[in-house]
Amino acid sequence: MEILYKNKKWIIGASRNCSFLQQVLFSGYVHTVDFGAPPICRNGVVTIDGTKSDITWEEEGMVHFANGIVDMSRFPKKIDRLERKYYLFAKSFLKSVELLNKKITPKSLDLFLKQNALYSGGLFITLIIGRAVFDALYSRLKELGYVEIDDMISILSYPENHTPLAESRIELYKIGVKEYKEEKKLDQELYKWLLKFQHIPVNYCEDPWDLGDARKQLKESGDNPKDLLKQMELNHKERVKNKKALLKKINDDEVSNFSYALAKGTTLNEFRKNVFCKVSLEYRPAFQKIGEMAGSTEWRDCFYLLPSEIKKIVDGKKVDIKKIKDNRKEVGVIFKKNGEPVILSRSELELFLNAKKVIPQNNAFDSNQIIKGTVANKGKVTGKVKVVSGRSEFGKFERGDILVATMTSVDFVPIMEMAAAFVTNEGGITSHASIVAREMNKPCIIGTKIATKVLKDGDVVEVDAEKGIIRIIK
Numbered sequence: 001m002e003i004l005y006k007n008k009k010w011i012i013g014a015s016r017n018c019s020f021l022q023q024v025l026f027s028g029y030v031h032t033v034d035f036g037a038p039p040i041c042r043n044g045v046v047t048i049d050g051t052k053s054d055i056t057w058e059e060e061g062m063v064h065f066a067n068g069i070v071d072m073s074r075f076p077k078k079i080d081r082l083e084r085k086y087y088l089f090a091k092s093f094l095k096s097v098e099l100l101n102k103k104i105t106p107k108s109l110d111l112f113l114k115q116n117a118l119y120s121g122g123l124f125i126t127l128i129i130g131r132a133v134f135d136a137l138y139s140r141l142k143e144l145g146y147v148e149i150d151d152m153i154s155i156l157s158y159p160e161n162h163t164p165l166a167e168s169r170i171e172l173y174k175i176g177v178k179e180y181k182e183e184k185k186l187d188q189e190l191y192k193w194l195l196k197f198q199h200i201p202v203n204y205c206e207d208p209w210d211l212g213d214a215r216k217q218l219k220e221s222g223d224n225p226k227d228l229l230k231q232m233e234l235n236h237k238e239r240v241k242n243k244k245a246l247l248k249k250i251n252d253d254e255v256s257n258f259s260y261a262l263a264k265g266t267t268l269n270e271f272r273k274n275v276f277c278k279v280s281l282e283y284r285p286a287f288q289k290i291g292e293m294a295g296s297t298e299w300r301d302c303f304y305l306l307p308s309e310i311k312k313i314v315d316g317k318k319v320d321i322k323k324i325k326d327n328r329k330e331v332g333v334i335f336k337k338n339g340e341p342v343i344l345s346r347s348e349l350e351l352f353l354n355a356k357k358v359i360p361q362n363n364a365f366d367s368n369q370i371i372k373g374t375v376a377n378k379g380k381v382t383g384k385v386k387v388v389s390g391r392s393e394f395g396k397f398e399r400g401d402i403l404v405a406t407m408t409s410v411d412f413v414p415i416m417e418m419a420a421a422f423v424t425n426e427g428g429i430t431s432h433a434s435i436v437a438r439e440m441n442k443p444c445i446i447g448t449k450i451a452t453k454v455l456k457d458g459d460v461v462e463v464d465a466e467k468g469i470i471r472i473i474k
Contacts, residue, residue: 010058020047028335031121038068044334050303073261114393129265130428136259150375157262168197190214201411203387261399369472376434379443385459385460421463
């Protein structure tokens with residue numbers, strides 16, 4: 001999916017359900033340097049209907065950035081410094097939204113926007129660790145003569161700490177283990193659980209879990225939450241043990257360093273998502289008030305605005321949200337090197353919109369109707385496909401179905417627990433689907449590029465996550 005834009009090759013590198021406003025608040029990810037990483041390449045975003053976003057980047061610049069991330073990953077101390085920055089900047093970011101909710105002023109808004117841009121610098125780093133460092137580790141293992149390398153990397157990159165998502169499941173299963181004489185007592189425990197974890201499915205645009213969601217998830221965990229809890233802990237301990245044993249067996253510094261970077265990248269990727277989920281939920285009261293200042297009754301209308309337009313509203317200047325929303329049903333921006341957004345003309349926008357419709361020929365399934373991808377977690381199952389683009393389609397999913405998605409996010413977890421396997425277009429070993437597959441120990445193939453374009457609801461497929469292929473049976 002290459003685009004020739006101003007004599008440079010650009011590619012669509014990632015898709016996510018994220019608002020136009022939030023994408024622009026990412027400020028072109030110029031703050032990668034504040035995390036101790038190389039400067040980012042030029043990039044942009046195309047957004048449809050306010051939230052369906054495709055991130056694009058200049059191909060040549062991304063190669064340089066990826067090489068810089070690989071070089072950085074050769075040094076565990078640099079990865080440790082990266083980790084410290086993630087936690088330090090998170091505190092400032094969360095504090096800024098708290099201040100914004102207390103009182104909306106030009107100063108509190110400016111602080112929030114700056115902290116948002118700063119923390120966004122970390123997003124591209126973990127994304128590229130999951131892709132470029134994976135490739136570097138793969139090459140090194142191949143040099144050392146190993147085979148079945150995808151599975152080895154799945155083992156070597158497993159994090160030693162639970163992700164926030166795993167912690168939420170553990171806490172939920174613990175509630176399920178207890179016996180409650182009154183439903184009211186159970187609800188009280190679930191309310192406590194929601195206070196800690198309700199933000200998890202928010203991502204950038206979705207709704208938080210409510211009591212009904214908590215009850216449903218507990219019910220769908222089955223009749224034996226005690227067994228699930230035990231399985232989850234045993235699976236985690238076994239994977240950590242296998243990782244240490246494999247590292248010892250290989251006994252190679254470069255493999256150890258890349259594995260360390262991937263494991264840390266996995267943890268930081270989920271930590272960063274958790275922070276944005278919290279912020280995306282907490283800023284909604286402030287955005288509701290800002291929308292009302294401009295005559296809107298719906299805080300989500302702010303999704304169509306530029307940060308500069310949000311500032312104008314808070315400064316008391318007139319901004320026609322309805323007109324802007326109507327004009328930005330399809331919109332794209334390219335960021336300058338300083339992070340300033342430049343809105344694409346209609347003809348420029350069409351270049352990027354048309355590229356998305358093209359199926360990459362080098363990944364198209366062959367005459368045997370086989371789709372290829374990367375193994376994120378081993379296993380082999382057969383089942384019916386359900387292509388899911390978001391939460392609105394969760395209702396069609398049944399236990400034992402094969403989940404096929406462009407990418408998964410934290411709000412997908414309830415149906416991921418029901419799925420027999422996961423297949424995604426995108427993602428590296430630090431991606432959400434990879435992490436959840438290993439935590440739930442389910443077959444998973446990532447990076448197919450075309451799964452959602454080729455597979456349809458009701459197709460029967462064999463997901464062979466031993467070989468990294470999906471075979472269409474009928």
